[in-house]
Amino acid sequence: MTMLKHWYESKKPKKPVHKPLPETVLPCKKYDAIVVGAGPGGASAAYFMAKEGLDVLLLERGPYPGAKNCGGASLIAEHTHKLFPNFWEECECERIITQQAYWLMTEDSILASSFQSLKLAAAPFNRFTVKRRNLYQWLCDKAVSAGAELHLNHQVDQVLFDEGQAVGVEMSPPNQNRFLADIIILADGANSLLAEQAGLIPQVSPQDLALYVKETIALPAEVIEERFNLLPGNGTIIGLIGHPTAGFNGTGSIHTFKESININVGMAIADFAASGIRPYELLERIKKHPLIQPLLSGGVSLEYGSSAIPEGGYHAIPELVHPGLLIVGDAASLVNGTHGFNLAMWSGFFAAQAAYQAKISRDFSQKKLSLYRTLLNESFVMQDLKANAKMAALQRNVPYLFNLYSHLANETAYQMSKVYTMPKKAKRNLIFKKITSIQPLTKMASDLWKVIKVIQ
Ligand SMILES: Cc1cc2nc3c(=O)[nH]c(=O)nc-3n(C[C@H](O)[C@H](O)[C@H](O)COP(=O)(O)OP(=O)(O)OC[C@H]3O[C@@H](n4cnc5c(N)ncnc54)[C@H](O)[C@@H]3O)c2cc1C
Numbered sequence: 001m002t003m004l005k006h007w008y009e010s011k012k013p014k015k016p017v018h019k020p021l022p023e024t025v026l027p028c029k030k031y032d033a034i035v036v037g038a039g040p041g042g043a044s045a046a047y048f049m050a051k052e053g054l055d056v057l058l059l060e061r062g063p064y065p066g067a068k069n070c071g072g073a074s075l076i077a078e079h080t081h082k083l084f085p086n087f088w089e090e091c092e093c094e095r096i097i098t099q100q101a102y103w104l105m106t107e108d109s110i111l112a113s114s115f116q117s118l119k120l121a122a123a124p125f126n127r128f129t130v131k132r133r134n135l136y137q138w139l140c141d142k143a144v145s146a147g148a149e150l151h152l153n154h155q156v157d158q159v160l161f162d163e164g165q166a167v168g169v170e171m172s173p174p175n176q177n178r179f180l181a182d183i184i185i186l187a188d189g190a191n192s193l194l195a196e197q198a199g200l201i202p203q204v205s206p207q208d209l210a211l212y213v214k215e216t217i218a219l220p221a222e223v224i225e226e227r228f229n230l231l232p233g234n235g236t237i238i239g240l241i242g243h244p245t246a247g248f249n250g251t252g253s254i255h256t257f258k259e260s261i262n263i264n265v266g267m268a269i270a271d272f273a274a275s276g277i278r279p280y281e282l283l284e285r286i287k288k289h290p291l292i293q294p295l296l297s298g299g300v301s302l303e304y305g306s307s308a309i310p311e312g313g314y315h316a317i318p319e320l321v322h323p324g325l326l327i328v329g330d331a332a333s334l335v336n337g338t339h340g341f342n343l344a345m346w347s348g349f350f351a352a353q354a355a356y357q358a359k360i361s362r363d364f365s366q367k368k369l370s371l372y373r374t375l376l377n378e379s380f381v382m383q384d385l386k387a388n389a390k391m392a393a394l395q396r397n398v399p400y401l402f403n404l405y406s407h408l409a410n411e412t413a414y415q416m417s418k419v420y421t422m423p424k425k426a427k428r429n430l431i432f433k434k435i436t437s438i439q440p441l442t443k444m445a446s447d448l449w450k451v452i453k454v455i456q
Pocket residue numbers: 036037038039040041042059060061062065066067068072073074075076154155156157187188189190194212213214264265306307308309328329330331335338339340341342344
């Protein structure tokens with residue numbers, strides 16, 4: 001009971017501990033808006049507000065945009081193109097994704113489903129791989145050229161409030177100064193400690209937060225193209241399911257870049273804690289897989305890192321609008337599966353629109369700023385998250401889903417591929433017996449029903 005009570009208490013936002021603003025400490029300048037975090041969410045919010053003529057301060061703790069992230073990821077072209085037309089002419093993209101594959105894996109086999117089409121290589125394209133550093137830098141450059149002020153090496157320590165209204169931020173040492181603004185936008189990424197500390201959101205549960213490890217491995221462009229069967233400049237993204245996450249419901253992926261490939265793998269922090277598995281061990285499971293090893297052969301490790309992704313889905317989204325304050329991107333748990341870049345950029349865009357309307361009416365109340373939530377609700381961001389709302393619960397309720405069905409699918413494929421001298425009918429019976437010994441038919445039907453209920 002005590003444990004349950006503790007969990008329940010931690011799900012509720014803590015009572016706000018708002019430090020009052022001392023009248024004696026006056027900063028030199030007051031901005032229209034301060035954005036905390038120069039990732040895709042924060043930089044987009046800063047850009048669109050500055051473009052509308054707002055006086056914007058963008059604060060980033062890293063020495064350069066993207067410094068706190070490693071490797072790269074995929075960007076959905078249409079979502080980005082609608083916000084930043086023909087962005088591929090300005091932002092350095094790595095490869096045009098023409099192939100999307102899923103590999104269901106066991107320790108010694110892979111059942112692959114793959115789609116490749118040259119139609120996906122035509123403008124306005126479908127997906128690109130991008131290096132995070134290039135993406136973050138490009139977005140920050142846009143914000144700065146639109147008029148935003150970017151301060152690097154500035155870690156925000158806390159949000160300042162005046163009678164419940166957010167009015168500014170205080171820096172961590174050595175920049176222990178304060179900045180004031182009419183609107184604060186929190187874009188500080190997964191597990192926003194600033195929002196939690198201010199009592200604006202509950203503590204993120206370890207079941208809703210996944211930890212991912214990633215490694216970037218350098219290989220010559222021609223080697224990548226030959227090994228992954230790609231035309232020059234084209235790329236692939238491969239989702240890895242089953243074996244990489246050691247029996248838990250996580251995912252892995254391989255992304256191809258110009259002259260490197262990225263391997264990502266992760267699962268819920270709660271599963272790491274329960275299993276005692278160390279995050280790097282999952283990466284080793286992929287790199288040591290006998291069918292993946294040859295794809296990496298001769299590669300040189302360039303970077304290694306880890307980051308969190310909020311994976312609680314729609315039901316884990318906290319209150320995003322507060323007096324004088326909006327929360328965007330990962331800080332707002334706006335991630336669908338592992339797709340977060342575009343949701344972060346669009347939430348930054350919607351937050352900028354709400355901030356602009358608030359500025360022209362000189363009304364920074366929660367009610368006025370709720371335009372942000374309205375725009376989010378009407379967009380693909382919330383509608384897609386809502387459509388996948390039951391996914392997180394399914395993964396929790398059927399913890400063996402990915403691993404068991406990867407085994408089952410691979411065993412079926414193996415038996416079907418294997419040539420026996422026995423007659424076809426006997427072979428079919430053998431396959432049926434093999435797969436139902438892994439999971440009884442009734443259990444399979446019940447799992448299938450659970451999946452249908454989620455995706456319908
Ligand atoms: C391994 C991995 C692979 C992924 N792959 C993809 C993919 O292929 N496609 C996709 O769409 N998404 C992917 N994502 C998700 C994507 O990275 C995020 O959804 C996206 O980066 C969210 O953007 P954001 O601006 O909200 O937060 P972030 O990108 O995390 O940026 C937050 C910024 O805030 C700064 N910051 C934090 N705290 C402070 C503070 N107190 N003061 C000042 N600055 C602060 C950080 O340094 C950082 O620069 C992946 C995530 C991971 C971990």
